[in-house]
Amino acid sequence: MKRILKIIILIIIGIVLSLGVGTYIFYKNIHVPASNEKNTSTVSRNESQNKEQAIERKNILFVGSDENNLSDTIFVINYDAVNKKINILSIPRDTYYPRPGFNAPEEKKINAAFSEGKIEGLEKAVEDLLGIKIDNYVILNYEGFKKIIDTIGGVEIDVPFNMKYDDNSANPPLHIDLKKGRQVLDGEKAIQFVRYRHGYVDGDLGRIKAQHQFLEAFLKKMLQPSILPKVPSLAITVSQYLKTDLTASEITQYAYQFIKDKPSTINAMALPGEGRYEGNTSYFFVDNIKVQEIVKELFSDEVSTSNTSTTSFAENKNIKVEVLNGAGIPGLATKYAEVLKNEGFDVVKIGNVIGMTFTSSHVYARTDEERAEKVAKTLFITNVENDISPDANVDVTVILGKDKE
Structure with missing residues (x-):
């Protein structure tokens, strides 16, 4: 849904700009920091063209939230204007993300970073998880999502199977009742479609695929000429x-570029990993090695300078690392030691932790915290602690830990 939101704005504002209507309404009402806003009414045609040419590629975090400030849908998107591509990475809300001081099972899910730390907490969580910089949010x-869909006259979707689900304990209660087949979904039915996940074999990943399907149909609808009168x-x-x-x-600026270029490629991917239970709680455990590959593919121009993709190989050779298997999973330490070696780190020991099993992975700084942070970023480990010893x-x-299985 995040992705949907961004494109909604891009298309809306782009069309509004090109037609010369509705811009005033947007400027008057959009919730943005006033102190950072520039007076675009006096920007000349040449200045606009220069801005267009200098459009910056950013990582934007999109959050679809319910009435209780819970993040039900999480996307990271960037628009590559040079190559005319839109890159989207969906993050399951149950993604395992332990935080120091938060020990309850539900607090170890990434959506808890939003409900408890608001957007700043979620931004930090996503940056830690992916090793990228989030530029904007x-x-x-849900109410806004429904009204947007109703305003454009609904979206045509092929519902893959009957979707029936009721949760009276939710606030407000959630009721989903969709029939199989191609149909135009109004706002209420569209929110049911993008929220449904209990009938998919692969759980939340199935819902993410459905959201990508909805996105494509939404974009197709938004680019129809019949949308123009509805722009205001x-x-x-x-x-x-x-x-x-x-x-x-x-x-x-981004909207104008989007409308002008009409991007032909949408790379929509889900965070790689698998869902499984830890005790009585269902989590989505990330495949950290595959995440690195996807991050390089989708966000290579945006990876933060602390990420190992931009850390010099020579510097890493001076960092001595020991890798210990604390999960009791055969070959785990060797697997991740190879990742470190491929990035230039000097792995001097591979072994096992005896007598204790770790649920989550940890990185300990033995001589220097900055070096530990580099290793943690490479392996996408969020728990970094000091254990300095002369x-x-x-x-x-x-x-x-078991989160690296």
Whole structure:
């Protein structure tokens, strides 16, 4: 849904800009930091063209939230204007993300970082998880999503099977009742479609695939000429229900570029991994090695300088690391030791933790915290602790938990 929101804004503002209508409404109502806004009304045609040419590629975090401020849908998207591509990475809300001081089972899911730490907490969680920098955010609640779909006259979707689910304990209660077959979904039915996940064999990943399907159908609908007369109403709806730290001028700039270029490629992927139970709680455990490959493919131009893709191979050779298997899974330490070696780190020891099993992975700084952070970023481990010792034979100790299975 995050992805949906962004494109809604891009298309809306782009069309509004090109037609010369509705821009005033957007500028007047959009929830953006006023102190950062520039007066675009005086920007000349040449200045606009220069901005267009200098459009910056950013990683934008999209959150679809319910009435209780819970993040039900999480996307990271960037628009590659140079190659005319849209890159989307969906993050399951049950993704295992332990945080120091939060020990309850539900608190170890990434969506808890939003409900407890708000957008700043979720931004940090996603940055830690992916090793990228989040530049901006967009938040849309369910009511806004429904009104947007109703405003454009619904979206045509082929519902793959009968979807029936009721949760009276939810606030508000969730009731889903969709019949199999191709049909036009209004706002209420569209939110049911993108939220449904209990009938998919692969759980939340199945829902993510359905959301990608909905996105494609939504984009097709948004590019139809029949949408043009609805632009003013659509702009008002978006401005009322959307929160973002993007300025109106930034949104307009990206929108214009989007409409002008008409991107032909959408790379929509889900975070790699698998869902399984830890005790009585269902988590989605990330495949950290595959994540690195996807991050390089989708966000290579945006990977933060702390990520190993931009860390010099020569510097890593001076960092001595020991990798210990704390999960009791055969070959686990060797597997991740190879990842470190491929990035230039000097792995001086591979072994096992005796007498204790770790659920989550940890990185310990034995000589220098900065070196430990580099190793943690390479392996996408969020738990970094200091264990400085003048007698240490290594710079960093890695203990792999079951989350690295």
